[in-house]
Amino acid sequence: MLEPEQIMHALMILNVESPIGLDDSVMTQMSDHLGCDDEDMAAAGEHIEKHRDDGDWGGRRAAVLERSLKRVNEGLSTGRLPEEGTLSQEIRGLMQEHAPEDEDDGEVDPFEELGVVSGAAGASGASGAADAGEDLLAAFMDDDDEEEPLLSDDTQFFGEQEDSDDEEEAEAEPEEPEPEEEPEPESTEMSxxxxxxxxxxxxxxxxxxxxxxxxxxxxxxxxxxxxxxxxxxxxxxxxxxxx
Structure with missing residues (x-):
């Protein structure tokens, strides 16, 4: 979980990069809500002034803004920042100003967050699923082909029903043994x-x-x-x- 100073620092970056520039009164309210003191605000301001480079951030402007947006969003989702009220509206306004153009209402893609592959890899996964479905369908059709001779000749079916029943019992497939459960690996604590x-x-x-x-x-x-x-x-x- 992020520290309050990190969330405050991210809010200050978004505030500084807004069209109207840094709003001291809003930043003071945000800092007070997070429990940060004047020393934390001063340190964040000095860091931003040192690395901002007139908004270019050493060629990493997009990465810095994206990281700040993620930290503020985490602050909202964890309850560190208010979800309602005037201060919440100010925060969401800053996030909207710096939201990427291709972002849909600030929603996070759950598949991307979980590391699920997309694109070519996703297509190959879908292709694999389709192949598996075709294999199951082929097996099902093979079963139909095996039963078809019995249904095509009514006389043969009814005349030899008892014999076929005896043969089916004799040729009953043996039950497959259940696979043994593999022991789960013991969890190891991180050093x-x-x-x-x-x-x-x-x-x-x-x-x-x-x-x-x-x-x-x-x-x-x-x-x-x-x-x-x-x-x-x-x-x-x-x-x-x-x-």
């Missing part, structure tokens, strides 16, 4: 280093580490007993993978 590495990669997703994220990482290092040397080692490995 503190892996948990910290996951948090670090999440904070570093757009290449910008804001003050709220730096404070969050420092607190998690203490909670997980991660040394600063381990932090530097994980950060170096992550940068090497991205380069």
């Amino acid at each position: 503190p280093v892996d948990a910290y590495e996951l948090l670090l990669s999440t904070c570093w997703v757009d290449g910008i580490l804001d003050p709220a994220e730096a404070k969050l990482l420092a607190r998690k290092r203490l909670e997980l007993t991660i040394t600063f040397e381990t932090h530097l080692k994980l950060l170096r490995e992550m940068l090497e993978r991205e380069s």
